[in-house]
Amino acid sequence: xxxxxxxxGLLLFIPYRAMESRVFAELADAGFxxxxxxxxxxxxxxxxxxxxLTELAEAxxxxxxxxxxxxxxxxxxGYVERAPDPQDARxxxxxxxxxxxxxxxxxxxxVERVEAEWTAQLGKxxxxxxxxxxxxLRAVTDPYQ
Amino acid sequence: xxxxxxxxGLLLFIPYRAMESRVFAELADAGFxxxxxxxxxxxxxxxxxxxxLTELAEAxxxxxxxxxxxxxxxxxxGYVERAPDPQDARxxxxxxxxxxxxxxxxxxxxVERVEAEWTAQLGKxxxxxxxxxxxxLRAVTDPYQ
DNA sequence: GACGGTTAGTCAGAGCCTCTGACTAAAATG
DNA sequence: CATTTTAGTCAGAGGCTCTGACTAACCGTC
Numbered sequence: 001x002x003x004x005x006x007x008x009g010l011l012l013f014i015p016y017r018a019m020e021s022r023v024f025a026e027l028a029d030a031g032f033x034x035x036x037x038x039x040x041x042x043x044x045x046x047x048x049x050x051x052x053l054t055e056l057a058e059a060x061x062x063x064x065x066x067x068x069x070x071x072x073x074x075x076x077x078g079y080v081e082r083a084p085d086p087q088d089a090r091x092x093x094x095x096x097x098x099x100x101x102x103x104x105x106x107x108x109x110x111v112e113r114v115e116a117e118w119t120a121q122l123g124k125x126x127x128x129x130x131x132x133x134x135x136x137l138r139a140v141t142d143p144y145q
Numbered sequence: 146x147x148x149x150x151x152x153x154g155l156l157l158f159i160p161y162r163a164m165e166s167r168v169f170a171e172l173a174d175a176g177f178x179x180x181x182x183x184x185x186x187x188x189x190x191x192x193x194x195x196x197x198l199t200e201l202a203e204a205x206x207x208x209x210x211x212x213x214x215x216x217x218x219x220x221x222x223g224y225v226e227r228a229p230d231p232q233d234a235r236x237x238x239x240x241x242x243x244x245x246x247x248x249x250x251x252x253x254x255x256v257e258r259v260e261a262e263w264t265a266q267l268g269k270x271x272x273x274x275x276x277x278x279x280x281x282l283r284a285v286t287d288p289y290q
Numbered sequence: 291g292a293c294g295g296t297t298a299g300t301c302a303g304a305g306c307c308t309c310t311g312a313c314t315a316a317a318a319t320g
Numbered sequence: 321c322a323t324t325t326t327a328g329t330c331a332g333a334g335g336c337t338c339t340g341a342c343t344a345a346c347c348g349t350c
Contacts, residue, residue: 007256008263009164010189011279016157017206018286023154038336044155054298061162064299066337073335090298090345111152118153121285126278133267133275134156140266141163183307199327209328211308218306235316235327 019114026110032103034077040107042070043079043100050083050093079103164259171255177248179222185252187215188224188245195228195238224248 006014020037027035035043045051045059057067071094074080078099085091096104119127151159165182172180180188190196190204202212216239219225223244230236241249264272 006280006283007189007253008260008276008279009161009168009256010186011276011283012157012161012164013186015279015282015286016154016161019154019157021206036335041155041158044152052298061166062336063338065301065339068299069336085298088298088346092299108152111154115153117285118282122278122281126274126281129271129274130278130282131153131156133271133278134153134160135151136267136271137160137263137275138151138156140262141160181306197327207307208309210310210330213329214307230327233317233327237328 015118019111022114023107023110027103027107030106032106035079035103036073039070039074039079042067043074043096046080046094046096050085050095052085052091053094054091056094074100160263164256167259168252168255172248172252175251177251180224180248181218184215184219184224187212188219188241191225191239191241195230195240197230197236198239199236201239219245 023040024035024037027033042056042060042062045056051059053067053071054064056071057064060067062070071080071082075082075097078097080094080100081097082092082094085093115127122130168185169180169182172178187201187205187207190201196204198212198216199209201216202209205212207215216225216227220227220242223242225239225245226242227237227239230238260272267275
């Protein structure tokens with residue numbers, strides 16, 4: 001029933017949810033059924049040389065307890081591993097492990113496919129605009145950058 | 146650490162999350178602290194003449210059990226009410242109740258303010274493009290429309 | 291080098307959200 | 321009217337997220 005005047009929040013949520021559902025459904029089909037959206041939101045923020053838990057928590061917009069919980073799951077499932085941080089004995093670096101590296105291309109392919117569908121709907125030009133605008137918007141919406 | 150190549154899913158999620166946080170923080174300040182994001186996602190899909198639970202569930206992309214759970218909470222808190230559906234004795238129409246109508250303008254004001262901030266960042270033209278593109282995207286991402 | 295404040299992370303407990311599966315009752319179909 | 325479909329509920333389980341309290345290590349100052 002809600003017509004064209006959906007608020008921007010919901011307007012953002014709808015495609016986000018659609019993308020998420022697709023990725024996780026196909027990831028599950030590919031044998032990565034133990035990978036959840038919440039875990040993925042943390043996982044995606046892991047840098048190439050590993051990232052500290054606190055940083056991941058800030059980036060993902062959750063508390064460090066929550067991030068710790070999710071990293072525990074990811075570690076148990078073999079997607080990430082923790083290594084001591086040479087800079088700081090209190091900290092440990094969360095790094096992507098073997099199974100994590102295996103899942104990435106699978107997810108990337110689904111994303112690519114969904115993006116292709118979106119491009120078919122929007123046209124190349126507007127799809128590019130969408131990405132550019134959203135990237136620009138991070139300046140005021142991403143506490144981590 | 147992930148630079149400019151964030152995938153569109155995350156790119157959509159970041160501002161969505163930012164909007165959500167703002168709205169619920171300010172809603173709580175205004176005395177609507179018992180209104181949660183999950184409830185809101187259902188609430189927003191209620192039509193002017195009431196909507197059936199099953200329809201709400203589809204629209205919000207959750208199972209009818211989940212929708213039922215959320216509507217129960219909303220009903221207890223006085224945001225919605227259930228009325229028999231004259232068309233169908235099995236069904237009941239979920240309608241926005243007094244407290245729900247009171248919360249709407251408060252939320253709308255926050256949304257307006259956040260949108261103004263986003264417009265300041267993006268410019269009027271690109272903000273309008275963003276909305277137009279996202280609306281267009283619903284065609285392939287909103288199972289409900 | 292010891293003191294005091296800050297930071298990285300964990301532990302415990304609570305509440306919320308969401309699902310699957312099984313069910314009841316009314317409606318629609320033929 | 322028997323069958324199938326649809327609207328919604330009940331029960332149970334698991335996942336996500338938070339607040340509060342804590343330990344250990346770091347950093348600056350005296």
